[in-house]
Amino acid sequence: MKEEDNTNHQLLYAADETPPHGLSLFLGFQAIALIISGIALTPVVVLRIAGADAVQNSWVIFAAFIISGLTTCLQARPIGRWGSGYPLFMGTSGAFIAVGAAAVESGGLALLATLAATSALVQLALAARLSWFRNVITPSVGGVIVMLIVVTVFPVCTGLLTKVPAGSEGMPAALTAGVTFVAIVGIAIFGSKRWRLWGPLIGVVAGTLTAIPFGLFDTSGIKAAAWIGFPQVGWPGMDLSFDSRFWALFPAFAIVTVVGAIETFGDAVSMQRCGHRGSRPIDFRSVQGALRADGVGNLLSGLFGTLPNTTYSTSVSLVEFTGVAARRVALYGGGILLILAFFPKVSALLQAIPNPVVGAYLIILLAILFSAGGIRLVANGGLSAENGLIVGISFWMGTAFQSKAIFPALMPEWMHTLMDNGMTAGGLTALVLSWLFSLRRGRSNVLKIGKGSGVVGSVHEFLEERALAQGWDEDATRRLQLVGEESVMFLLDGNNETDKALSLSLRFEESKAILEFAYGATAANLEAAIGELAEKSAGTGQNAALRILNSLAASVEHHHFNDGDFLAVSVESRGI
Known part of the structure; x- marks a missing residue:
C-alpha cells in the first residue's frame, strides 16, 4: 500500500478547533x-x-x-x-x-x-x-x-406543477x-x-x-x-390504537x-x-x-x-x-x-x-x-x-x-x-x-483464539491448512500466514480493554483472502499505525512488524465500534 500525503491543506479550522x-x-x-x-x-x-x-x-x-x-x-x-x-x-x-x-x-x-x-x-x-x-x-x-x-x-x-x-x-x-x-x-x-x-x-x-x-x-x-x-x-x-392502518x-x-x-x-x-x-x-x-x-x-x-x-x-x-x-x-x-x-x-x-x-x-x-x-x-x-x-x-x-x-x-x-x-x-x-x-459469505472458516502462548502457532496452522486447501502456492500461503500472525500480535499487544475473546474469520474471494478479526475494544488502531509509518524511522520491534504487514497486505481496515472492534485484512494470492 502506497504511503502518501493526505493532509487537508484547504482546511482552515478542524472539527476540534474554535474559529472566532x-x-x-x-x-x-x-x-x-x-x-x-x-x-x-x-x-x-x-x-x-x-x-x-x-x-x-x-x-x-x-x-x-x-x-x-x-x-x-x-x-x-x-x-x-x-x-x-x-x-x-x-x-x-x-x-x-x-x-x-x-x-x-x-x-x-x-x-x-x-x-x-x-x-x-x-x-x-x-x-x-x-x-x-x-x-x-x-x-x-x-x-x-x-x-x-x-x-x-x-x-x-x-402533480404540484399544475396544482394552482x-x-x-x-x-x-x-x-x-x-x-x-x-x-x-x-x-x-x-x-x-x-x-x-x-x-x-x-x-x-x-x-x-x-x-x-x-x-x-x-x-x-x-x-x-x-x-x-x-x-x-x-x-x-x-x-x-395501533390498528390495521398502523401495521x-x-x-x-x-x-x-x-x-x-x-x-x-x-x-x-x-x-x-x-x-x-x-x-x-x-x-x-x-x-x-x-x-x-x-x-x-x-x-x-x-x-x-x-x-x-x-x-x-x-x-x-x-x-x-x-x-x-x-x-x-x-x-x-x-x-x-x-x-x-x-x-x-x-x-x-x-x-x-x-x-x-x-x-x-x-x-x-x-x-x-x-x-x-x-x-x-x-x-x-x-x-x-x-x-x-x-x-x-x-x-x-x-x-x-x-x-x-x-x-x-x-x-x-x-x-x-x-x-x-x-x-x-x-x-x-x-x-x-x-x-x-x-x-x-458467512460460510467462512472461523477460528476462536485465546490469549495464551500458543495463539500465533494456532493462527499459523489454521491459515496454512485453509490456504493449501484453496490451492494457494507456498509463497502466497506464507504471505497469508505472516499477515495473520502480525495482525494477531498487534491486537494482543496489551491494547485490549475487555476480555472479549478474539476470533478470526477467513474467506476466499477469487484471488484474494480476507481475514476478519472480531475483538473487544482496543486503544490502538492498526490502520492508523500503518498510516503513521511515513513519519517514523524504520527501527525495529513494532515499527518493523508494521512495515512487514504494510508490504504484504493488499488492504487494512480497522473499525472501532462501541460494542467491539473489527479488523479486516486482505491478501492477494498473486502478490501485490
Missing part, C-alpha cells in the same frame, strides 16, 4: 439559509399531497425547526454516546415524503406521529448494534432504496415552474462552486417573484402572522428509516474525512453517535408531530467550500433554527411559496437524490456481480410493484397496502438478497 464567534455566527447563518427551505417545505409538501388542513402547516414547520435545531446541536456537542462530535446539520428528510403523505391521508398527523416515533426505535436499535449489520445493510442496498424513493415520489411532485388556483392554469403555472427550474439548473451548470451552493435558494426566490404578477403568491397569511409567537394550532397528538404503513416507515440511517452513515463518514487536517481511520463510534442523534431526532419528530429528520449532505459541501469544520458553526446554526421557530412570519413566508415553485424545486431535489444519493451509494458499494444483482432485481421489483405489474389479482388485500409501494417492495427485496449473500 463572528465567523462562526456568519457561517451558521449561511448554512441555515441553504437548508431552511428543505426543512420547512418537505413537511408542507406532505400535507399538501395528503390534502390536509393548511392551518396545520404552522405546527409542522415549528416542530421541524425545533427538532432540527436541537439535533444539530446534539451532533456538534455529543452527550455521552449520543452525537457525532461534528458539524452535521439536521433537517427534515425528503425520503419520508411518500410514506408520510400516505400516513396523513390514512390517519392524519396523529398517525404520522406514531409511525415516526415507533420507526425511530428501529434506527436506535440499528445504531446500538451497527457492527452486526455491517455486511447486510450495505451501500448498494441503501442506494437502490433511495432510487426507488425517487421513483415513488416523482409523480406526486410533478382556478384561472392560473397553463402559462402562469408553466412559467413560474420553468423559471425556478432554469435558475437552479443554470446555476448548477454555469455557476462557480460558491454559487452552486446557493442555487436552490436562488431558484425558489426567482420562481416566487415570477409568480407574483400572476397572483400565485398569496401574501395574506404573511400579513396575518405575528412576528413573534407560537403556531396557530397546537400538538396534534398521537394515535395509539400497513409501519414496514414502509421502518425501511425508509433504515435508508435514512444509511445516508447519515455516509454523511458522518464523509465529515470525518474532510473535518481533520491529516488522514485518519474512520471512527465508527462517532458514526454510531451520529445515528443515535438521528434516531433521537426521529423520535422527537414523532412525539412533536412532524416528519422525521436526517443529516444534510450540505454539511459536507459547506466544509469543503469554506474550509471550516468547527463544531461551533453547527452550534450557532442549531441555535438560529431554535430562534426562527418562534417567528411565525418566517413560517408563513415559506408556506406561501406557490405549488409550481415547490414542484420544480422538488423535481431537482429528487434528481440530485437519485444520482448523488442513490447512484453514489451503489458505486461506493462496488460494481461487483453480486451488487449488480441486488440493485437490478430490487429496482425492477420495486418499479413493477409500483405499477401493479406483478399478478396484483393474486395478492390478498392486506398485501396490496404494503407491496403497492415500490420503495417497500424493492427495499424488502434488496434486504433479503443482501442477507442471502451474507449467508453465503
Whole structure:
C-alpha cells in the first residue's frame, strides 16, 4: 500500500478547533439559509399531497425547526454516546415524503406521529448494534432504496406543477415552474462552486417573484402572522390504537428509516474525512453517535408531530467550500433554527411559496437524490456481480410493484397496502438478497483464539491448512500466514480493554483472502499505525512488524465500534 500525503491543506479550522464567534455566527447563518427551505417545505409538501388542513402547516414547520435545531446541536456537542462530535446539520428528510403523505391521508398527523416515533426505535436499535449489520445493510442496498424513493415520489411532485388556483392554469403555472427550474439548473451548470451552493435558494426566490404578477403568491397569511409567537394550532397528538392502518404503513416507515440511517452513515463518514487536517481511520463510534442523534431526532419528530429528520449532505459541501469544520458553526446554526421557530412570519413566508415553485424545486431535489444519493451509494458499494444483482432485481421489483405489474389479482388485500409501494417492495427485496449473500459469505472458516502462548502457532496452522486447501502456492500461503500472525500480535499487544475473546474469520474471494478479526475494544488502531509509518524511522520491534504487514497486505481496515472492534485484512494470492 502506497504511503502518501493526505493532509487537508484547504482546511482552515478542524472539527476540534474554535474559529472566532463572528465567523462562526456568519457561517451558521449561511448554512441555515441553504437548508431552511428543505426543512420547512418537505413537511408542507406532505400535507399538501395528503390534502390536509393548511392551518396545520404552522405546527409542522415549528416542530421541524425545533427538532432540527436541537439535533444539530446534539451532533456538534455529543452527550455521552449520543452525537457525532461534528458539524452535521439536521433537517427534515425528503425520503419520508411518500410514506408520510400516505400516513396523513390514512390517519392524519396523529398517525404520522406514531409511525415516526415507533420507526425511530428501529434506527436506535440499528445504531446500538451497527457492527452486526455491517455486511447486510450495505451501500448498494441503501442506494437502490433511495432510487426507488425517487421513483415513488416523482409523480406526486410533478402533480404540484399544475396544482394552482382556478384561472392560473397553463402559462402562469408553466412559467413560474420553468423559471425556478432554469435558475437552479443554470446555476448548477454555469455557476462557480460558491454559487452552486446557493442555487436552490436562488431558484425558489426567482420562481416566487415570477409568480407574483400572476397572483400565485398569496401574501395574506404573511400579513396575518405575528412576528413573534407560537403556531396557530397546537400538538396534534398521537394515535395509539395501533390498528390495521398502523401495521400497513409501519414496514414502509421502518425501511425508509433504515435508508435514512444509511445516508447519515455516509454523511458522518464523509465529515470525518474532510473535518481533520491529516488522514485518519474512520471512527465508527462517532458514526454510531451520529445515528443515535438521528434516531433521537426521529423520535422527537414523532412525539412533536412532524416528519422525521436526517443529516444534510450540505454539511459536507459547506466544509469543503469554506474550509471550516468547527463544531461551533453547527452550534450557532442549531441555535438560529431554535430562534426562527418562534417567528411565525418566517413560517408563513415559506408556506406561501406557490405549488409550481415547490414542484420544480422538488423535481431537482429528487434528481440530485437519485444520482448523488442513490447512484453514489451503489458505486461506493462496488460494481461487483453480486451488487449488480441486488440493485437490478430490487429496482425492477420495486418499479413493477409500483405499477401493479406483478399478478396484483393474486395478492390478498392486506398485501396490496404494503407491496403497492415500490420503495417497500424493492427495499424488502434488496434486504433479503443482501442477507442471502451474507449467508453465503458467512460460510467462512472461523477460528476462536485465546490469549495464551500458543495463539500465533494456532493462527499459523489454521491459515496454512485453509490456504493449501484453496490451492494457494507456498509463497502466497506464507504471505497469508505472516499477515495473520502480525495482525494477531498487534491486537494482543496489551491494547485490549475487555476480555472479549478474539476470533478470526477467513474467506476466499477469487484471488484474494480476507481475514476478519472480531475483538473487544482496543486503544490502538492498526490502520492508523500503518498510516503513521511515513513519519517514523524504520527501527525495529513494532515499527518493523508494521512495515512487514504494510508490504504484504493488499488492504487494512480497522473499525472501532462501541460494542467491539473489527479488523479486516486482505491478501492477494498473486502478490501485490
